Amino acid sequence: MTSRTTLKPDTDPAVTIVPGDPLALARELKNEAGAGLDIWLCGGGQLAGTLLPEIDELLIKTYPVIAGTGIAVVDGPFDPTVFDVAERTAFPNGVTLTHLTRR
Numbered sequence: 001m002t003s004r005t006t007l008k009p010d011t012d013p014a015v016t017i018v019p020g021d022p023l024a025l026a027r028e029l030k031n032e033a034g035a036g037l038d039i040w041l042c043g044g045g046q047l048a049g050t051l052l053p054e055i056d057e058l059l060i061k062t063y064p065v066i067a068g069t070g071i072a073v074v075d076g077p078f079d080p081t082v083f084d085v086a087e088r089t090a091f092p093n094g095v096t097l098t099h100l101t102r103r
Contacts (some may be wrong), residue, residue, distance in 0.1 A: 062098070
């Protein structure tokens, strides 16, 4: 049985599956020549929890609906990390988009 957190290597030819430590990979990518390019994390709270030491910005959407369950934004050990609100946009349907930057 395949873990729900693992993609198959042949998922998409434009996707590269990189095994190993995601924190080490993020640090390696941030230190490569030509740095300054953004690394975009699209994943769940477990990946965000692992990468928290390297996360500089967050874009968080909130909806005016409570579903009762879901994936934590950051799933990991207790580690208070301060971010400042850089921008917040409220949409007519009640959705908000908040841009946070690491202090």
